[in-house]
Amino acid sequence: MHRQQNISTEMKVGILVVVGIIILFYMSFRVGKFGVFREGGYDLVVFFDNASGLDPKTPVQIAGVEIGKVKSIQLEGYRAKVNLLIKDKIKIPLDSKIAVKAQGVLGDKYIEVKPGGDKKYFDHGGTIKDVITTPDFDQIFATVNRAAKNFGDTLDEFSGIIGPKEKENIKKSLDNIQTVSNDFKEVIRVNKENITLVVKNASVISGKLGSIVNDVEQGKGTLGLLVKDETLYNDAKETVAALKTISTDIEQGKGSLGKLAKDDALYNDARDTVKNIKDITAGIQKGEGSFGKFTKDEGMYNEAQKTMKKIQKGADGLTEMTPITILGTIIGTFF
Amino acid sequence: MFENLLQRIISPVENIFREFGSIGLMFYQSIYWMFRRPFKFDYILKQMEFVGLNSVLVVVITGVFTGMVLALQSYHGFRKFGSEGLVGMTVALSITRELGPVLTALMVTGRAGSAMAAELGTMRVTEQIDALMVMALNPIKYLVAPRIIASFIMLPLLTIIADFVGIVGGYIVGVKLLGINEGAYINKTIQYLDLDDIYNGLIKAAVFGVILSVVSCYKGFYTSGGAEGVGRATTEAVVVSSVSILISDYVLTSIMF
Amino acid sequence: MKENTAIGIKDLHKQFGDQKVLDGINLDIERGKITVIIGKSGGGKSVLLKHLIGLVKPDKGEIWVDGLDIVKLNEKELNETRKKFGMLFQEAALFDSMNVYDNVAFPLREHTKLSEKAIERAVEEKLKRVGLLAFGEKMSSELSGGMRKRVGLARALIMDPDIVLFDEPTSALDPVISVTIEDLIRETQTHFQKTYVVISHDILGMFRIADKVAMLSNGRIVAEGSPNEVRRSNNEMVQEFMRAVKMPALSGGNYA
Numbered sequence: 001m002h003r004q005q006n007i008s009t010e011m012k013v014g015i016l017v018v019v020g021i022i023i024l025f026y027m028s029f030r031v032g033k034f035g036v037f038r039e040g041g042y043d044l045v046v047f048f049d050n051a052s053g054l055d056p057k058t059p060v061q062i063a064g065v066e067i068g069k070v071k072s073i074q075l076e077g078y079r080a081k082v083n084l085l086i087k088d089k090i091k092i093p094l095d096s097k098i099a100v101k102a103q104g105v106l107g108d109k110y111i112e113v114k115p116g117g118d119k120k121y122f123d124h125g126g127t128i129k130d131v132i133t134t135p136d137f138d139q140i141f142a143t144v145n146r147a148a149k150n151f152g153d154t155l156d157e158f159s160g161i162i163g164p165k166e167k168e169n170i171k172k173s174l175d176n177i178q179t180v181s182n183d184f185k186e187v188i189r190v191n192k193e194n195i196t197l198v199v200k201n202a203s204v205i206s207g208k209l210g211s212i213v214n215d216v217e218q219g220k221g222t223l224g225l226l227v228k229d230e231t232l233y234n235d236a237k238e239t240v241a242a243l244k245t246i247s248t249d250i251e252q253g254k255g256s257l258g259k260l261a262k263d264d265a266l267y268n269d270a271r272d273t274v275k276n277i278k279d280i281t282a283g284i285q286k287g288e289g290s291f292g293k294f295t296k297d298e299g300m301y302n303e304a305q306k307t308m309k310k311i312q313k314g315a316d317g318l319t320e321m322t323p324i325t326i327l328g329t330i331i332g333t334f335f
Numbered sequence: 336m337f338e339n340l341l342q343r344i345i346s347p348v349e350n351i352f353r354e355f356g357s358i359g360l361m362f363y364q365s366i367y368w369m370f371r372r373p374f375k376f377d378y379i380l381k382q383m384e385f386v387g388l389n390s391v392l393v394v395v396i397t398g399v400f401t402g403m404v405l406a407l408q409s410y411h412g413f414r415k416f417g418s419e420g421l422v423g424m425t426v427a428l429s430i431t432r433e434l435g436p437v438l439t440a441l442m443v444t445g446r447a448g449s450a451m452a453a454e455l456g457t458m459r460v461t462e463q464i465d466a467l468m469v470m471a472l473n474p475i476k477y478l479v480a481p482r483i484i485a486s487f488i489m490l491p492l493l494t495i496i497a498d499f500v501g502i503v504g505g506y507i508v509g510v511k512l513l514g515i516n517e518g519a520y521i522n523k524t525i526q527y528l529d530l531d532d533i534y535n536g537l538i539k540a541a542v543f544g545v546i547l548s549v550v551s552c553y554k555g556f557y558t559s560g561g562a563e564g565v566g567r568a569t570t571e572a573v574v575v576s577s578v579s580i581l582i583s584d585y586v587l588t589s590i591m592f
Numbered sequence: 593m594k595e596n597t598a599i600g601i602k603d604l605h606k607q608f609g610d611q612k613v614l615d616g617i618n619l620d621i622e623r624g625k626i627t628v629i630i631g632k633s634g635g636g637k638s639v640l641l642k643h644l645i646g647l648v649k650p651d652k653g654e655i656w657v658d659g660l661d662i663v664k665l666n667e668k669e670l671n672e673t674r675k676k677f678g679m680l681f682q683e684a685a686l687f688d689s690m691n692v693y694d695n696v697a698f699p700l701r702e703h704t705k706l707s708e709k710a711i712e713r714a715v716e717e718k719l720k721r722v723g724l725l726a727f728g729e730k731m732s733s734e735l736s737g738g739m740r741k742r743v744g745l746a747r748a749l750i751m752d753p754d755i756v757l758f759d760e761p762t763s764a765l766d767p768v769i770s771v772t773i774e775d776l777i778r779e780t781q782t783h784f785q786k787t788y789v790v791i792s793h794d795i796l797g798m799f800r801i802a803d804k805v806a807m808l809s810n811g812r813i814v815a816e817g818s819p820n821e822v823r824r825s826n827n828e829m830v831q832e833f834m835r836a837v838k839m840p841a842l843s844g845g846n847y848a
């Protein structure tokens with residue numbers, strides 16, 4: 001109720017109000033800063049079978065760089081229609097793929113766009129049709145569980161079969177796999193046309209290979225658990241790289257493989273390998289548990305680990321490159 | 336005997352409703368008088384100084400330490416999952432949505448609400464309110480409305496300050512003391528913090544400002560019983576305001592978020 | 593209601609809980625005169641005074657001011673009537689958020705469009721009359737009881753209201769200042785022909801200035817009339833009062 005002091009009161013209250021408003025503006029500015037919404041952008045539509053974990057404002061990325069955000073999510077039919085707001089300056093080729101990904105095991109979901117090579121780009125309101133479905137966490141955990149169990153079983157089986165002879169075989173097969181993969185590269189480079197003939201002979205073996213691949217796939221979790229070994233990991237990587245090259249080469253060289261058949265040495269090499277693998281698988285199938293023996297043999301154990309790892313990683317690499325069925329057919333026909 | 340018992344059960348309930356009614360009536364009258372000339376800007380200003388400026392220090396201290404302790408607590412939790420980056424977001428969301436407005440309102444209740452009740456209570460028992468009425472001046476307009484307006488304006492202002500210093504406090508503890516990756520801390524904060532979180536928090540604060548001022552003024556305005564009555568009114572003002580704030584916080588939260 | 597009646601009180605009843613404070617008051621306050629109300633402490637004088645300005649609603653009865661029964665008025669109409677009034681409260685009721693000057697200036701600032709200069713002149717004039725010109729900057733909480741009373745008096749008179757209600761204007765004052773205040777009341781009243789209602793225990797002082805005296809006892813007016821009429825009344829309460837003030841030094845020594 002004082003009149004005399006009003007000027008200083010006005011001043012003080014004024015300062016407080018101004019400070020408050022400045023802070024409010026500053027915070028609003030910072031928070032609103034992921035400025036897709038402010039800068040404007042264009043809309044894209046994607047349909048997901050499962051949009052769980054996605055929210056409005058979930059980031060959309062290319063190569064880990066944010067290019068936009070989820071604008072809204074609705075149910076259309078029984079699928080999730082997700083509207084994306086993409087920054088104007090980012091152009092997305094028509095053949096791009098899109099996937100929901102997570103940052104780490106407990107990390108947040110985000111949407112990853114894998115740009116294609118097309119020279120035509122999406123316009124406002126376009127729909128990205130090529131959705132890569134990724135297994136969700138429940139599935140992954142289920143798989144890991146199963147794999148862990150399988151690993152136990154596999155170890156038991158291994159321990160049954162591994163005598164000096166098998167040891168030799170495995171060693172040999174490992175060498176051979178190495179050789180084969182290297183040789184394959186060589187062969188495919190040199191003898192692309194001759195391969196067709198070999199293909200016919202190889203069909204018998206394809207079945208076996210299929211089962212190996214299966215085993216390998218089941219071993220997946222195991223390997224995950226073993227990954228601590230650096231060198232092992234690197235070895236695996238090499239194999240993967242090798243196998244990758246092979247598969248691409250095969251894909252490219254598919255039409256004219258005739259020449260390969262003439263190379264006897266190679267053919268035999270390949271056969272040897274396959275036979276060794278056959279031995280192992282047969283042994284595994286026959287074998288019964290005495291685990292102790294296996295674990296005591298350090299070298300053996302490591303070798304086995306390495307093998308499994310390589311095969312596993314190889315298979316992973318292959319699966320990633322092309323659907324396994326296609327590759328199976330190719331390799332199957334090849335042998 | 337039986338009637339007596341019934342009476343004993345009914346009358347407190349009755350009183351509660353009567354009190355709510357009177358508080359509502361006082362709020363209504365205040366609104367009515369707010370828009371009648373002449374506007375008492377100097378009264379409002381004086382109350383803004385009292386409610387706002389004089390509470391800044393306590394609100395800042397509350398805000399900073401709340402932010403700091405939030406960072407510390409959530410850090411220990413998130414570290415178990417390796418997601419320390421989420422500490423910033425947790426601090427920012429908790430403060431802007433809940434703790435900023437609620438703690439500010441509780442602090443202002445303790446500081447200014449109690450003073451409102453004591454001032455008006457003293458004015459009541461020393462007949463100053465009667466003196467105003469004798470001068471043909473409406474005490475609601477002169478005493479209550481300015482306090483409500485001032486609280487309504489100042490609480491959001493204090494809250495935004497509390498929000499800010501709270502987030503800064505969390506940042507200091509999280510990034511500088513605990514060594515959480517600064518980029519992750521800030522980006523997660525910005526990514527998860529919506530404008531709506533801040534604005535809804537401020538709306539809450541404004542509502543709390545109205546609640547605490549109306550309740551405190553009501554308690555003071557209808558004081559009876561001399562100095563002792565003033566003390567009682569002050570205590571009741573703080574208790575009823577605080578409880579009302581917490582209850583209304585739940586209601587507002589369930590509407591807003 | 594007679595032409596020269598400023599406030600007409602008819603059959604006024606007020607009860608706090610079980611305590612009957614006013615039990616059928618009938619009293620006409622004459623316009624342009626000083627009416628003094630006397631009565632026992634706790635007898636309901638202050639309550640009666642508050643009824644006259646609408647601060648307390650009666651349980652029953654009528655209070656006529658300028659042709660309006662203020663009991664039935666709504667807030668807005670009541671405020672119009674109140675603008676004719678000034679009131680000095682028993683405990684002064686100064687606003688303790690303001691200093692002395694602002695307290696006295698307050699009604700002028702709220703109800704008139706006077707310049708600060710004019711307000712200053714009016715306030716200083718009144719403060720001079722109550723002998724507190726030097727204390728304008730003091731906060732009201734820093735004053736003594738008697739000083740507060742005098743500031744309250746200045747505030748009650750500042751608007752030059754038609755009717756002023758004084759609740760014990762001299763109760764906290766020393767004899768010298770009491771006389772000054774009584775003179776002030778008398779002077780302003782004679783000069784402006786205002787209607788004053790004064791509650792007092794200071795029988796001697798009040799008989800000096802009163803045009804009319806009313807005795808309140810047991811919730812009723814038991815005697816009323818000019819000071820001399822009341823003094824000679826054979827009502828027991830009045831006689832009790834008169835005996836109580838017959839002290840040697842003041843009444844010429846014939847106490848027995």
Ligand SMILES: Nc1ncnc2c1ncn2[C@@H]1O[C@H](COP(=O)(O)OP(=O)(O)OP(=O)(O)O)[C@@H](O)[C@H]1O
Pocket residue numbers: 608613631632633634635636637638639640682
């Ligand atoms: N608001 C109230 N609630 C309850 N009782 C009241 C109230 N106001 C006054 N009373 C009672 O009414 C009676 C008269 O009070 P009042 O103040 O009018 O006395 P008074 O004649 O002015 O006495 P004094 O000369 O001491 O001032 C007292 O007994 C008091 O207890």
Ligand SMILES: [Mg+2]
Pocket residue numbers: 637638639682759
């Ligand atoms: Mg009294």
